[in-house]
Amino acid sequence: MKRSILPSRRLRAQGRERGAAAVEFALVAPILLALVGGIIEFSYTYNLQISVTQAAREAARTMAIFNDPARAQAAAIAGAPGLNPAGFTYTFTGACPTGGTGNAKVAVGYTASSLTGIFGGSVTVSGTGAMRCHG
Numbered sequence: 001m002k003r004s005i006l007p008s009r010r011l012r013a014q015g016r017e018r019g020a021a022a023v024e025f026a027l028v029a030p031i032l033l034a035l036v037g038g039i040i041e042f043s044y045t046y047n048l049q050i051s052v053t054q055a056a057r058e059a060a061r062t063m064a065i066f067n068d069p070a071r072a073q074a075a076a077i078a079g080a081p082g083l084n085p086a087g088f089t090y091t092f093t094g095a096c097p098t099g100g101t102g103n104a105k106v107a108v109g110y111t112a113s114s115l116t117g118i119f120g121g122s123v124t125v126s127g128t129g130a131m132r133c134h135g
Helices: 007-017 020-066 069-079
Strands: 088-093 103-113 122-132
Touching: 020 069, 020 088, 020 103, 020 122, 069 088, 069 103
Parallel strands: none
Antiparallel strands: 088 103, 103 122
């Protein structure tokens, strides 16, 4: 003879499992949100790094051709569109005298506020560019 579960017992069993999904979601949601926030912050910082490196290359190229720091700073700003020009810092090493040889090197630093604030309030990245003089 087959035993059947009474309807009242079945309803009680379903009632005990009703909140299980909510509890599981409450346990997993903070980890997932932290993971998504970390991915967003990393991609933002990586994009800043690429832009600042490009700005340093453009500044080094301009220094190698014209040997003019003001012109190199303008080239760096133009080489990183979308970034705030006030956040840049420049370090020029090497000079390109007229007819001379050597390398022009430019280090560019940039500080920006972070998007999510998970890893701190600001992000500082730097890039370096080097070009042979007049060449």
